[in-house]
Amino acid sequence: MQAGKVSDTPLEFIVEYLSKAKKIADGNASVPEELRSYLQKALEISAGLDDYLEQMTNRESEPLSELYSKTVSHDWEKAHREGKTIFHLPKECITGHVEGQVLKMLAHLSKARRILEIGMFTGYGALSMAEALPEDGRLIACEVEPYLKEFAQPIFDKSPHGKKIIVKTGSAMDSIKELAEAGEQFDMVFIDADKCNYVNYYKFILDNNLLRLDGIICVDNTLFKGRVFLQDVTDQNALALREFNGIVSSDPRVEQVLIPLRDGLTVIRRLPPSSMTLNQTKVACDEVFRGVKGKLILDRLRLDGKVAYVTGGGQGIGRAFAHALGEAGAKVAIVDMDPGKAEAVTVELRLKGIQSMALTADVSEPDQVQRMVDSIVAKWGAVHIACNNAGINMNSASEETSLHEWDQTFNVNLRGTFLCCQAAGRIMLKQGYGKIINTASMASLIVPHPQKQLAYNTSKAGVVKLTQTLGTEWIDRGVRVNCISPGIVDTPLIHSESLQPLVQRWLSDIPAGRLAHVTDLQAAVVYLASDASDYMTGHNLVIEGGQSLW
Numbered sequence: 001m002q003a004g005k006v007s008d009t010p011l012e013f014i015v016e017y018l019s020k021a022k023k024i025a026d027g028n029a030s031v032p033e034e035l036r037s038y039l040q041k042a043l044e045i046s047a048g049l050d051d052y053l054e055q056m057t058n059r060e061s062e063p064l065s066e067l068y069s070k071t072v073s074h075d076w077e078k079a080h081r082e083g084k085t086i087f088h089l090p091k092e093c094i095t096g097h098v099e100g101q102v103l104k105m106l107a108h109l110s111k112a113r114r115i116l117e118i119g120m121f122t123g124y125g126a127l128s129m130a131e132a133l134p135e136d137g138r139l140i141a142c143e144v145e146p147y148l149k150e151f152a153q154p155i156f157d158k159s160p161h162g163k164k165i166i167v168k169t170g171s172a173m174d175s176i177k178e179l180a181e182a183g184e185q186f187d188m189v190f191i192d193a194d195k196c197n198y199v200n201y202y203k204f205i206l207d208n209n210l211l212r213l214d215g216i217i218c219v220d221n222t223l224f225k226g227r228v229f230l231q232d233v234t235d236q237n238a239l240a241l242r243e244f245n246g247i248v249s250s251d252p253r254v255e256q257v258l259i260p261l262r263d264g265l266t267v268i269r270r271l272p273p274s275s276m277t278l279n280q281t282k283v284a285c286d287e288v289f290r291g292v293k294g295k296l297i298l299d300r301l302r303l304d305g306k307v308a309y310v311t312g313g314g315q316g317i318g319r320a321f322a323h324a325l326g327e328a329g330a331k332v333a334i335v336d337m338d339p340g341k342a343e344a345v346t347v348e349l350r351l352k353g354i355q356s357m358a359l360t361a362d363v364s365e366p367d368q369v370q371r372m373v374d375s376i377v378a379k380w381g382a383v384h385i386a387c388n389n390a391g392i393n394m395n396s397a398s399e400e401t402s403l404h405e406w407d408q409t410f411n412v413n414l415r416g417t418f419l420c421c422q423a424a425g426r427i428m429l430k431q432g433y434g435k436i437i438n439t440a441s442m443a444s445l446i447v448p449h450p451q452k453q454l455a456y457n458t459s460k461a462g463v464v465k466l467t468q469t470l471g472t473e474w475i476d477r478g479v480r481v482n483c484i485s486p487g488i489v490d491t492p493l494i495h496s497e498s499l500q501p502l503v504q505r506w507l508s509d510i511p512a513g514r515l516a517h518v519t520d521l522q523a524a525v526v527y528l529a530s531d532a533s534d535y536m537t538g539h540n541l542v543i544e545g546g547q548s549l550w
């Protein structure tokens with residue numbers, strides 16, 4: 001601890017008292033050497049802890065570092081004497097490096113988009129949390145001293161995250177009442193002002209729904225120099241915090257933990273209720289409100305723990321499907337005729353932390369399809385999601401379509417899809433669970449023109465009928481089969497000069513006014529792969545910018 005610094009946290013008091021005890025022991029010959037050695041050891045541990053936490057916590061950003069230096073070097077007594085601040089603000093008010101990083105981490109982990117801070121001081125905590133917010137995130141900081149807004153703003157302006165902070169000057173209680181009236185709600189709240197009012201802020205926030213379900217409240221100084229649990233305490237702030245801790249720990253609406261960081265940081269989570277009344281209205285705490293098995297809709301789209309494969313996964317739509325399934329949490333096998341392409345997508349997925357393997361298979365060959373499925377089961381123990389996407393398209397006028405072209409197209413597009421459905425389906429039927437998603441085409445519905453592609457159109461219509469048949473045959477054994485029919489997808493090939501007249505023709509047929517991007521199809525595959533679509537089977541999900549309707 002620096003010389004002259006006044007103890008403020010339980011640890012600083014321990015260090016202060018141990019130092020004093022050690023000094024007395026050192027000056028007294030009758031103190032046993034063993035006691036002196038124990039005092040020395042206790043002092044070394046306690047005095048080294050805060051510095052070590054500082055060193056082992058990643059460095060703060062430049063603007064935060066500047067804010068810290070500007071705050072601790074400012075003459076706060078002078079500011080008060082000159083009438084710039086109502087309170088005597090001690091520089092120790094500042095949240096500081098380690099606690100700021102904890103708040104930033106919590107904002108990150110809770111994926112907060114809107115944060116409320118009660119008591120901003122010079123904005124260290126506010127800027128730390130703002131650094132974790134997404135671009136369109138907002139942090140509203142309530143601060144009674146207008147001087148502090150002027151103090152902090154120039155540094156907020158230097159940070160790319162400063163624009164996310166809105167400072168509301170005035171009494172925090174008035175500000176949060178206004179926010180509640182405006183129907184605002186927050187994902188995270190930091191209470192750090194006006195200790196005697198902590199209970200009121202807390203109650204107001206929960207009673208008025210200012211914190212979303214599952215949202216968190218962080219509360220500073222909840223150990224209050226250890227006085228919250230020491231006997232014979234008369235300090236009003238300590239007694240207010242003791243009462244606050246008691247109220248929170250017996251409130252069934254929340255769960256909480258008190259972390260002995262600096263002067264104590266309590267983290268409180270608002271629990272989803274089993275029954276509740278808000279403003280005299282009884283809330284229907286059913287599956288719609290609480291989510292199916294407690295999972296809200298975005299969580300129901302997650303694919304954590306699921307095993308998927310994507311044929312034709314080395315490029316285009318298949319690659320986009322593989323990324324989407326992996327981002328949603330599945331392990332993904334990339335299957336392609338071209339081993340290099342399969343491997344490249346596997347590398348991309350691994351970079352994103354997605355477990356992935358590359359497999360080579362020609363989907364029209366039963367042995368190769370069986371080997372593909374066996375390899376996945378051997379490595380990951382199951383197949384939950386089968387994306388049968390491999391396909392080819394060749395153009396020719398129908399009177400000239402060769403049997404070779406017809407057979408080749410049908411071999412990959414229809415026989416391949418059947419073989420994959422059958423091999424994966426056998427595993428899924430045994431598991432009692434599976435999601436098969438076949439790639440069909442808008443060509444299953446309309447006859448795209450002016451290009452001529454009889455074999456393709458017919459094979460894709462076959463994929464839809466195959467999907468409908470399997471979708472009804474297997475659903476009672478837990479296997480859902482659906483297909484996606486994309487419209488014309490924008491690929492590098494299409495940008496060649498010779499194809500431009502054709503592209504213009506297509507565009508005039510598409511209400512959306514553009515070709516499909518592979519990313520337009522990604523949410524659909526995640527939906528069909530997830531439990532959220534369990535009631536859907538044999539469906540042809542058409543994504544074509546409206547083209548089949550004109």
Ligand SMILES: C[S@@+](CC[C@H](N)C(=O)[O-])C[C@H]1O[C@@H](n2cnc3c(N)ncnc32)[C@H](O)[C@@H]1O
Nearest residue numbers: 094095119120121125143144171172192193194
């Ligand atoms: C402990 S400091 C906050 C530290 C800050 N959270 C940080 O990250 O550095 C408390 C702040 O609360 C402000 N404050 C005190 N009473 C208030 C009230 N009733 N309404 C709004 N702000 C208040 C004080 O002016 C002071 O700046």
